[in-house]
Structures are given as C-alpha cells and as structure tokens.
Amino acid sequence: MEWTVVLISLLIAYLIITFLFHIFFPEHHLDWQSINLDDITFPNEFTWGVATASHQIEGGNSNNWTQFEERENKERSGLACNHWNLWQKDHELLTELGVSSYRFSIEWSRIEPNEGEWNEEAILVYSDMIDSLIAKGIEPMVTLHHFSHPIWFEEKGGFYNQENLIHFKNYCTKIFPYFSDRVTKWCTVNEPDVFSIMGYHMGMFPPGKRSPLKAIRVMKNVMIAHGEVYHELKQLSPNSYIGLAKNVTIFDPYRRWNLLHWLTTFALNYIWNGAIISSLKRGRMYGKSVKHVKGSADFIGLNYYTHVLTSPFLPQTTEIDLPSRKHEIVTEFGYPMYAEGLQRATKWLSKLKLPIEITENGVSDGEDKLRPNHLKRHLWMISKLIKEGVDIRSYYHWSLMDNFEWAEGYSMRFGLYHVDYETQTRTIRDSGKTYQSIIKSQKSG
Numbered sequence: 503m504e505w506t507v508v509l510i511s512l513l514i515a516y517l518i519i520t521f522l523f524h525i526f527f528p529e530h531h532l533d534w535q536s537i538n539l540d541d542i543t544f545p546n547e548f549t550w551g552v553a554t555a556s557h558q559i560e561g562g563n564s565n566n567w568t569q570f571e572e573r574e575n576k577e578r579s580g581l582a583c584n585h586w587n588l589w590q591k592d593h594e595l596l597t598e599l600g601v602s603s604y605r606f607s608i609e610w611s612r613i614e615p616n617e618g619e620w621n622e623e624a625i626l627v628y629s630d631m632i633d634s635l636i637a638k639g640i641e642p643m644v645t646l647h648h649f650s651h652p653i654w655f656e657e658k659g660g661f662y663n664q665e666n667l668i669h670f671k672n673y674c675t676k677i678f679p680y681f682s683d684r685v686t687k688w689c690t691v692n693e694p695d696v697f698s699i700m701g702y703h704m705g706m707f708p709p710g711k712r713s714p715l716k717a718i719r720v721m722k723n724v725m726i727a728h729g730e731v732y733h734e735l736k737q738l739s740p741n742s743y744i745g746l747a748k749n750v751t752i753f754d755p756y757r758r759w760n761l762l763h764w765l766t767t768f769a770l771n772y773i774w775n776g777a778i779i780s781s782l783k784r785g786r787m788y789g790k791s792v793k794h795v796k797g798s799a800d801f802i803g804l805n806y807y808t809h810v811l812t813s814p815f816l817p818q819t820t821e822i823d824l825p826s827r828k829h830e831i832v833t834e835f836g837y838p839m840y841a842e843g844l845q846r847a848t849k850w851l852s853k854l855k856l857p858i859e860i861t862e863n864g865v866s867d868g869e870d871k872l873r874p875n876h877l878k879r880h881l882w883m884i885s886k887l888i889k890e891g892v893d894i895r896s897y898y899h900w901s902l903m904d905n906f907e908w909a910e911g912y913s914m915r916f917g918l919y920h921v922d923y924e925t926q927t928r929t930i931r932d933s934g935k936t937y938q939s940i941i942k943s944q945k946s947g
C-alpha cells in the first residue's frame with residue numbers, strides 16, 4: 503500500500519517537473535509560410551559581411567590539419583581555393599557582393615613555421631590583403647586562430663598544456679602591431695567549443711582524441727589564452743575592438759516529456775554554451791576560476807547554425823543525420839534549418855551585455871536549393887530581434903565561396919560562390935545574388 507503511494511507521488515512529481523520544463527524552456531517554431539521574408543529593415547550602420555578561414559581557402563598549408571589529414575588518411579585540403587595566390591581576384595568578389603566587411607583568419611603556421619622563426623614575407627602578404635580591402639571600402643575583421651596552428655605547437659601538446667599558451671600569446675603580440683593601425687575588429691579564437699569537443703572528444707578534428715575530460719581542459723585553456731591575448735592586445739591598442747567567435751548550438755530534448763532527455767539537454771547546454779558565457783561573465787568555468795577571462799571581450803561573436811535534439815544516446819560522429827522535428831527542413835550536413843534558434847542564442851549571449859556580431863551563419867547546399875531561403879529566414883529573424891532591442895551589429899555569411907569543410911572535406915559546399923576546384927573558377931550562386939540585392943536595398947534604404 504505504502505509503495506503504491508510512493509510510486510504515485512513519484513509519477514506526479516515527474517509529470518510536474520517535465521511540465522514545468524516544458525513551459526519554462528519552450529522550443530519556438532514559426533509558421534514560415536505565413537511570414538513575408540522580404541519584410542526586413544536594418545539600421546544604416548549595420549555591417550554586412552562574409553567570412554572565411556585561412557586553412558579552408560588558402561591552399562598549400564602545412565599545419566596541424568595537414569598533418570591530421572595525412573595521418574588519418576582523410577581527404578587532403580591540398581590547394582583548397584588557392585586563395586593564397588588568387589586573393590586579389592577573390593577580393594573582387596567581395597566588391598561584387600557589396601559587403602562592407604570581410605572576416606578572414608591569419609594562418610599562424612605561415613607566420614611562425616618553426617618556433618621563434620618569423621616569416622616576414624607571409625606577414626607582408628596579409629598586410630597587402632588588408633590594404634586591398636581598405637582600398638575597396640571593406641572593413642577587415644581578423645581572426646587570429648581558426649582551428650589551425652603550426653605542427654611544432656601541436657607536437658608540444660597545443661592548447662592541452664597550459665604552459666604552451668605563451669606561444670599563442672607570442673604569435674598574437676608579434677603580428678598585431680603590423681596590422682593594428684588598419685584593423686580595428688579582431689577575433690582572438692574561433693569556437694573554443696567546437697575546437698575542443700571535435701578535437702578531443704569526438705576525435706574528428708586534430709589531434710583526434712576521444713576524452714570528454716581532455717576536451718573540457720582544452721576548452722578552458724583556450725579561454726585562458728583568449729583572455730590573456732585580449733588584455734595584451736588592448737594594452738598595445740586600446741581602441742581595438744576585440745572578441746571571440748562563439749558557436750552557439752542549442753540543445754533541445756528530443757522527447758519533451760522525457761526527463762532524461764531534459765537532463766542531457768541541460769548538461770550539454772552548460773558544457774557547450776553556459777561554461778564559456780560564465781567564463782566571460784564571472785571568470786568561472788566548470789566550477790573553477792579562469793584567470794583574466796572575466797570581462798575580456800568588447801563584443802561577442804555568434805556563429806549560429808542549428809539546434810540539436812538530444813537524448814542520452816549521443817551521436818559520437820557528425821556523419822549522421824541528426825533527429826529533427828517533422829516539419830523541419832534537414833540540410834545537407836544532416837542537421838535541421840532552425841532560424842528561430844537565433845532568438846535563444848542571442849538571449850543567452852545578451853547576458854554578457856556586449857554587442858553581438860554574427861560572425862558566421864550559413865548552410866551547406868551544393869545545389870543552392872535551400873540557401874536563398876535559409877539566408878532570408880535568418881536575416882528576417884535578425885531584423886526582428888534588432889527591432890525588439892537585441893544589440894546585433896553585423897551579419898557575416900559563412901561563406902564567401904565553397905571551401906575545405908574540415909572533417910567533411912570538399913563534400914560540403916557552403917559558398918555564395920560555387921568553386922570549381924579543377925579550374926579554380928568561382929561562379930556566383932542565386933543565393934549570392936539574393937544576398938547582393940538584400941545588401942543593396944538595405945544600404946540604400
């Protein structure tokens with residue numbers, strides 16, 4: 503008899519808890535058919551951009567990635583878009599699109615191929631790139647570390663060992679003064695979350711490790727590196743505008759009545775998003791204090807792609823289709839298109855009380871069937887959020903052109919321009935034209 507009472511009470515408690523979660527943590531979905539996606543307005547000072555990263559476009563690199571590609575017998579990045587030789591032409595594409603800013607990254611392995619050996623020629627090439635952008639009226643946004651670094655750094659244990667952070671600091675403080683007279687906007691690191699989890703837990707990025715504890719340690723060290731670099735660079739040039747690009751992936755429970763799904767969701771949202779936000783806001787991460795990180799950003803960069811429906815059976819690879827809601831459109835990468843998530847992503851980041859720069863958003867879509875709509879839905883959401891008072895200053899579409907998509911190699915095509923890798927021809931896609939005309943009308947409106 504007593505057992506029956508206990509069981510019934512437990513059941514009632516379970517139902518009440520899941521019901522409260524359901525109410526307090528809603529998963530918004532819009533009826534997109536009833537929305538006029540052309541109904542957007544952006545402030546005059548809004549920045550329109552596109553983004554790329556060195557290892558994905560330059561070609562001819564020799565870094566932790568090329569080493570990993572060979573060791574794991576993965577598709578080789580090889581010549582990529584041969585941007586190292588074709589960058590002048592690629593800058594013309596930026597003008598054709600009409601963007602006002604371009605986010606790209608500097609390849610540390612080119613600048614410091616061996617420890618303490620600086621390659622002035624490579625520095626000059628980046629300097630020429632910056633001059634070329636400015637001459638075209640395009641503001642550079644420079645990322646200092648976008649997943650790739652020199653082999654010597656990797657072999658010392660990379661960001662896994664805290665004593666190695668000094669090398670990253672040296673590289674940043676070495677090159678910053680070359681460009682800080684012309685570049686104001688800087689991202690120290692790209693996606694500490696993706697970098698550490700893919701490299702140290704999922705084993706899909708170098709160094710290919712599979713340990714959640716290692717991933718957490720690397721994420722912490724990357725944030726410490728960010729914090730230290732931020733303060734050093736601000737001392738060198740107080741007017742610089744320095745932040746980092748944070749990937750916000752939203753984890754939602756696959757079954758909204760299943761408490762285990764909720765608990766997994768809470769844990770993942772903390773590990774992936776909450777811990778980094780907390781390090782910047784409170785200087786604490788995973789229960790420990792992280793030195794110099796609190797307040798170490800003038801803006802927060804948001805890389806937004808999707809939400810992930812979660813259960814305790816977590817996929818250990820990205821090479822599968824993730825679950826999606828029935829009405830959702832699944833993209834080529836296997837995750838759903840979920841522009842609605844920008845609302846929660848920006849709400850979380852707003853806790854930092856910093857301007858938000860959307861440093862990446864885009865979709866892999868070789869046929870360009872989805873991208874025009876994907877772009878318009880996300881821009882519609884951003885326009886709405888700005889009207890509601892969210893401080894979003896820019897939008898950088900990922901990506902200018904098709905490129906080497908890390909673990910997925912050349913199979914994924916994210917470009918507003920199609921790249922024929924045989925001939926290195928770039929051809930604007932319909933989505934590129936859509937973006938071009940949105941920028942034009944918003945700039946003149």
Ligand code: GAL
Nearest residue numbers: 555692693696749900907908
């Ligand atoms: C991001 C990454 C980019 C690009 C993009 C598309 O996580 O920063 O370099 O690969 O994903 O998947």
